[in-house]
Amino acid sequence: MKYVFIEKHRAEFSVKAMCRALRVARSGWYVWCQRRHQPGPRQQFRLICDEAVGKAFTEAKQRYGAPRLADELPEYNIKTIAASLRRQGLRAKATRKFSPVSYREHGLPVSENLLKQDFLRQWPKREVGR
DSSP states (O other), X not given: OHHHHHHHTTTTSOHHHHHHHHTOOHHHHHHHHHHTTSOOHHHHHXXXXXXXXXXXXXXXXXXXXXXXXXXXXXXXXXXXXXHHHHHHTOOOOOOOOOOSOOOSOOOSOOOOOTTOOOTTOOSOOOOTTO
């Protein structure tokens, strides 16, 4: 916070005088000036992790969540991957359930029942001769 104050009032006062008044080392302020535009080690790790998780997520057709992605990316744990997914706003899509037959009016040609099977019968057929 003190370094930000020095940065804002640099045109009005000398850096040496402000550092003395705020009781901070001038060398610390100059180091802060050099480092403030570079991401720290934690931020660098997050950028690399976000990139790897995003790539694996798209390769899995956006269907894998954190547990499955943890199997794909063994260098990261589940909590790290889940945090990365939240940061990027990514959510896994649920797969649709398979529906073998559509009973709706679809307007497409329906093949003929060549085996003459009755799938709508509700009780078993009586056997003759028993």
